[in-house]
Amino acid sequence: MSFDSLGLNDALTKAVADSGYDNATEVQTQAIPPALAGHDLMVSASTGSGKTASFILPALQRILAARGDNTKRRDKGVVYGPRILVLTPTRELAIQVAKAATTYGRHVQGLRVATVVGGVPYPAQIKALRGPLDILISTPGRLLDHLQTGKAVLEHVEMLVLDEADRMLDMGFIDDIQTIADHVPKERQTVMYSATFAGHVGRLAQNLLRDAKRVDVASHTDTHENIEQRLHWADNGTHKNALLDHILTERSMEQALVFTSTQRDADWLADRLADMGHAVASLHGGMPQGRRNRVLQGLRLKQLRVLVATDVAARGIDVPSISHVINYGLPMKAEDYVHRIGRTGRAGRNGLAITLAERMDSGMIRRIQQFTTQDIPVATVAGLEPKSPQPKMFPPRPEGRFGGKPNGRPAEGKRFGKPFSPRRDEGFAPRRDERFAPRDAAAFERRDVSQGAPRNAFDRAPAKAGARPAGKPGFKPQRPRPAGYGR
Structure with missing residues (x-):
């Protein structure tokens, strides 16, 4: 229209x-x-x-x-x-x-x-x-x-x-x-x-x-027709770095956005790539806004060829020249994967989204495929094939259905002699332990970095070796041990 x-x-x-x-x-x-x-x-x-x-x-x-x-x-x-x-x-x-x-x-x-x-x-x-x-x-x-x-x-x-x-x-x-x-x-x-x-x-x-x-007008299950997705299994961190180095040296790469899981990994990986001669910078929430603006401006002006970022860059960056998105560290939530790969293939262009995963990442890969109801095709690089067998991955379930084989549960009927429904009963509210409350992101967003606040958790002094965790003295397990335990 x-x-x-x-x-x-x-x-x-x-x-x-x-x-x-x-x-x-x-x-x-x-x-x-x-x-x-x-x-x-x-x-x-x-x-x-x-x-x-x-x-x-x-x-x-x-x-x-x-x-x-x-x-x-x-x-x-x-x-x-x-x-x-x-x-x-x-x-x-x-x-x-x-x-x-x-x-x-x-x-x-x-x-x-x-x-x-x-x-x-x-x-x-x-x-x-x-x-x-x-x-x-x-x-x-x-x-x-x-x-x-x-x-x-x-x-x-x-x-x-x-x-x-x-x-x-x-x-x-x-x-x-x-x-x-x-x-x-x-x-x-x-x-x-x-x-x-x-x-x-x-x-x-x-x-x-x-x-x-x-x-x-959109769903997380939509196929990204102009974005090619690939999954490379890595044996360990050294193998993952070798795969990343190979991808960044391909002639087809115009600009790459490399995602890490933490701010510390972003800074470390950017320093490593800079030592190798790449025009690279890091971007994460622990940086002052002025520096973040300069980094994004350098990316738009093509002064940077590689940007290493946390998920803060998964939303709000619109640079059509980004040809590759590389998931060096996997996201914390499956839906963030969709926002990550959406940074490439913009303005009618074709893009390539590559995920580098180790065996311990198989659970998140499975959740991503279940969330998008799509398989991520597995690929290999000649000379850098993984030596370990790749983890067994179940095919994605159709959205809204609970299959019996992937999760080992029946879709309906009885379980352990009682009526079973995969849906949570209405009115059920899980108990929340305040000791494990999520980080106050609102307070983190409000803080003024010019006042010298800690940039992230890694800037704080480490705990002394052998220090006891904070809490009430005389901690005892909640459940008593049975008689004769440990004899």
Whole structure:
């Protein structure tokens, strides 16, 4: 469908045409008309599908409609705050959304766009919040800081957008999002983008949205037709490094994005590749925002050939020249694999996604294949074939079905003489041990790296050898040992 038929303002269609786009994507075709009509939306769309434009264009249309014939922002000297508020999980994604808002709003006179993210000094952000403002793109943690100090005014927000809401909840921002939503007028339009609306994401949607329309144009089970996937089994770390070195020296590689599991691995691997002569840099959440911006700029300008990053780069990086994505370290969650490989094969290009796995990674490989319901083809490199036999991998189960052979459980019927259902009973809530609560990602996002906070857990002093774990003295096992035990 052409953008001219979506009911957008002439200034917006002209900006879209200037950007080189003629026809709208599927998510834009389905999401823009109801968004222009003021409906709340629940949208599921994959990376690279044009979802950013699907909410930025209606947001700009709302700004133009609110202004009317008056091109001035509002009364001078009065702090009104933004009309549009966009919440994103990472700083990189916030910067990408701000760039899209500026690009599509290039013909909107006097458009003011600001970003508020962690890792950036406060004074510049406070100045932007106190001045004329149309669109505010922010991470939840830093915006909550400004709300608590009274610097952020959200009383006139007309449209609230939650981009990648599932990721924000995984990072621990659910309380921050709820607090921010309480400061936004109830008579607003709310749009949520998420890979899934099950579980806690669905409950958040019920609290924030009213009569929302559902738009589902993508699934984690979709095949990536322009992305070739490969799986290389490695015997050990030395073998894995040899495979990586071979891949990075291929002539077909234009730019590569190498993912690691930890920040420490990212820095170590980048140093190793730099010693070998590669134009490489690392990118992770422990770096100041200014340095992260310079690294991404170097990648876009092709000053870097290899970027070694953690999952902070899995969302929010749009560099069409990335030809290879290499999973040197596997993700913590299967769905992050989909976002990782989505960094290549963009803008109509073909991409290659390679996973380097050792035998101990077979469990995560199996979960990835079950999540995507697709096999990752196994490949070998001549002269670097694994000496150990590859782990036995079961074929992926069809989505929504529980087979008896892969997991050894019947799909229905009786188990141990009792009725068995693979689904969890409604109302069941597992007990939560606060000793093992997840890391407070919201506090991590809010911290000011300029104050010398520890960059990561590896910067802290190691525990002394032989030190006893903290806890109550006289610890005893919960279950008594049977009589005669140990004799």
